[in-house]
Amino acid sequence: MSRELNGSPGRSDWIGYAAWAAGLIGLGAEEDADGDGNLNFVEYALGSRADGADPRPFVRAETEWVEGVAFVRLSFDRRIGADDVVVTPQWSDALGNWVNSTVFCDRVEVVAGADGVSRESHRCRVPAAQQGKGFFRLKLTSGFIALP
Ligand SMILES: [Ca+2]
Numbered sequence: 775m776s777r778e779l780n781g782s783p784g785r786s787d788w789i790g791y792a793a794w795a796a797g798l799i800g801l802g803a804e805e806d807a808d809g810d811g812n813l814n815f816v817e818y819a820l821g822s823r824a825d826g827a828d829p830r831p832f833v834r835a836e837t838e839w840v841e842g843v844a845f846v847r848l849s850f851d852r853r854i855g856a857d858d859v860v861v862t863p864q865w866s867d868a869l870g871n872w873v874n875s876t877v878f879c880d881r882v883e884v885v886a887g888a889d890g891v892s893r894e895s896h897r898c899r900v901p902a903a904q905q906g907k908g909f910f911r912l913k914l915t916s917g918f919i920a921l922p
């Protein structure tokens with residue numbers, strides 16, 4: 775997928791944290807340049823802005839009906855080209871023992887949006903009625919960003 779509208783899929787559009795953060799005041803990955811409670815690293819990975827007040831990164835769990843059956847659907851935004859961050863949805867039934875969502879869910883949709891952000895959706899395979907209580911989180915990892 776290309777980051778730019780009318781871009782060139784297959785051509786590298788890798789951004790890199792250092793280039794993205796270069797204009798920020800407080801550019802460390804663990805800093806919060808705009809003071810909105812989201813670390814720069816999170817804003818970089820999930821496609822929100824770190825230079826002013828804006829809505830939090832988009833992360834949502836909702837019900838999706840498929841042929842009359844309710845399933846849990848998790849959707850979140852990712853910055854296209856932030857390939858130095860791995861975003862892994864995880865699920866838990868008791869806020870512990872987190873398991874990567876691929877065990878329970880399938881990635882069902884990736885839609886490119888405006889501003890270099892794509893929206894990714896995962897749907898659980900087991901109907902919500904059979905699943906019981908559950909929680910999710912996004913695990914963000916990077917092997918490239920040097921945290922202070
Ligand atoms: Ca922030």
Ligand SMILES: [Ca+2]
Pocket residue numbers: 808810812817822823824825826827828
């Ligand atoms: Ca922000």
